[in-house]
Structure formats: structure tokens, C-alpha cells
Amino acid sequence: MKSTPQLELININKRFGSAVTADNFSLTIEQGEFFTFLGPSGSGKSTILRMVAGLEQPDSGSIRYGGRDLAGVPPWKRDLGMMFQQYALFPHMTVAQNVAYGLKAHRMPTDAQRTRVKQMLELIGMSGKADKNATLLSGGEQQRVALARALAPAPDMLLLDEPLSALDEKIRREMQLELKHIQRRTGTTFFYVTHDQEEALTMSDRVAVLNGGRCVQCDAPERIFTRPRTRFVAHFFRGCN
Ligand code: ADP
Numbered sequence: 001m002k003s004t005p006q007l008e009l010i011n012i013n014k015r016f017g018s019a020v021t022a023d024n025f026s027l028t029i030e031q032g033e034f035f036t037f038l039g040p041s042g043s044g045k046s047t048i049l050r051m052v053a054g055l056e057q058p059d060s061g062s063i064r065y066g067g068r069d070l071a072g073v074p075p076w077k078r079d080l081g082m083m084f085q086q087y088a089l090f091p092h093m094t095v096a097q098n099v100a101y102g103l104k105a106h107r108m109p110t111d112a113q114r115t116r117v118k119q120m121l122e123l124i125g126m127s128g129k130a131d132k133n134a135t136l137l138s139g140g141e142q143q144r145v146a147l148a149r150a151l152a153p154a155p156d157m158l159l160l161d162e163p164l165s166a167l168d169e170k171i172r173r174e175m176q177l178e179l180k181h182i183q184r185r186t187g188t189t190f191f192y193v194t195h196d197q198e199e200a201l202t203m204s205d206r207v208a209v210l211n212g213g214r215c216v217q218c219d220a221p222e223r224i225f226t227r228p229r230t231r232f233v234a235h236f237f238r239g240c241n
């Protein structure tokens with residue numbers, strides 16, 4: 001028996017003037033998947049993710065999440081977590097205060113907040129830095145805290161738009177493993193965006209290769225790599241070595 005997909009995009013269209021960011025785009029993501037959009041700059045990855053988040057509206061088509069149509073549902077009522085490259089921490093707050101931020105908004109009682117923050121800091125291996133000011137952290141640490149903050153309210157799905165692209169190579173590779181590990185451990189669905197082929201291929205259960213607001217190929221990473229369906233996909237991958 002097939003369960004309802006967690007997220008369904010159905011015939012989404014979206015353009016900004018002549019830039020087509022979603023061209024009759026359809027997609028389903030299952031509960032617990034690590035699903036990745038991979039594509040060159042300008043292919044529509046961020047815009048589609050932002051429509052799921054409710055930060056942009058489709059020109060036409062529908063988005064269903066947990067079987068519910070999201071049309072007209074504001075971002076804060078979508079039960080989605082978000083983490084972006086630029087999603088900076090609140091600089092005047094400590095690590096623990098940053099992680100607690102979303103819990104306060106959900107009106108969680110203070111004791112429960114404290115327990116949850118402790119759990120999240122353990123999850124990201126930063127228990128010793130709870131009271132440190134956010135601005136004193138390294139780039140990798142800041143993104144770890146941003147991850148903990150996004151996961152603290154236990155969203156069913158986390159949207160991640162190039163969360164590691166500002167980090168240098170070594171830290172980025174470490175964080176890839178850590179993100180994957182945390183995704184598995186928490187069972188959260190990850191809807192991930194990257195233009196880094198290696199990142200997509202090593203982390204994901206499925207990858208959708210985007211070009212011009214269309215999905216060129218959506219498959220398990222090894223199939224995308226070994227059986228590219230179009231010349232665009234093949235060339236895009238050749239470019240990564
Ligand atoms: P990606 O994340 O794959 O790099 P984007 O979704 O950010 O792609 O952008 C796709 C195209 O849509 C680009 O040509 C971009 O310039 C255009 N675009 C995105 N957002 C806007 C906007 N708010 N206003 C005008 N054009 C936009």
C-alpha cells in the first residue's frame with residue numbers, strides 16, 4: 001500500500017518576467033527522504049523551495065503538504081523548518097537562546113524549552129558552548145547552531161538552501177557527513193538545494209537535476225551518475241571533476 005507523499009508539487013508555474021523558474025513542475029517527496037535539487041545557478045532551485053516555504057506564490061499549480069493544500073497558508077503555519085546560507089544567527093543572543101528562539105514562538109513552557117535546547121546541543125555536539133555569544137563562533141559552528149535552531153521545534157520537513165556553500169572545503173565535507181547523520185537520526189525529511197554535484201550525490205536518497213525551471217532527471221544518485229538521461233545531465237556531471 002502506498003502512503004500519501006509528504007510533499008506534492010502539482011503543475012507549478014512561476015516566472016519573473018522572462019525568467020522561468022518553474023515550468024509546469026511536478027514532484028513528490030516521501031516522509032523521511034533526503035531529497036536534493038541540484039542545478040546550475042538560475043535554474044529555479046531557490047524559487048521552488050521558497051514557494052514550498054510560502055515566501056513566494058506560484059503563478060499556477062498547487063502545493064500539498066501532508067495531504068493539505070498550502071494555498072493561502074502563511075509561512076509560519078506550514079510546520080516546516082528552514083535553513084539558508086544567509087540565515088544568520090541572532091548576534092546579540094547566546095547559542096542556547098538562538099536554539100530556543102523557535103520554541104518561544106511555539107509557546108513551549110520554559111522547562112520543556114530548556115530540555116529541548118539541551119537535546120539539540122547534544123545532537124550538534126555543542127553542549128559546552130551553550131552560553132557563548134553567537135558572533136564568537138566559527139562559520140561551521142554557526143551553521144550547526146542554525147541547524148539546531150531549525151530542528152528544535154521538530155518540523156516534519158526541513159528546507160535547506162545551500163546551507164554549506166559559504167563554508168570552506170574541509171568544514172563543508174565534515175558538515176555534509178554531520179547533516180546526513182542528523183537527518184537519519186531525527187528521521188526528518190530534508191529538502192535540500194545545492195549546486196555542488198558531490199554534495200548531492202553523497203548525501204541524497206534522490207536527486208532532481210534542474211534546468212530552466214524543469215526537472216531534467218529525478219533519480220537515485222548512482223543512477224544519475226551512471227545513467228544520465230540527457231546531454232545536459234552528463235555534461236553537468238563531467239564538469240564536476
Ligand atoms: P537558483 O536558486 O537555481 O540559482 P533562483 O530560483 O534563485 O535560481 O532564480 C531563478 C531565476 O529567477 C533567475 O534568473 C533569477 O534571476 C530569477 N529570480 C529569482 N527571484 C527573483 C525575484 N524575486 N525577482 C526577479 N527575478 C527573480
Ligand code: MG
Binds near residue numbers: 045046
Ligand atoms: Mg539559489
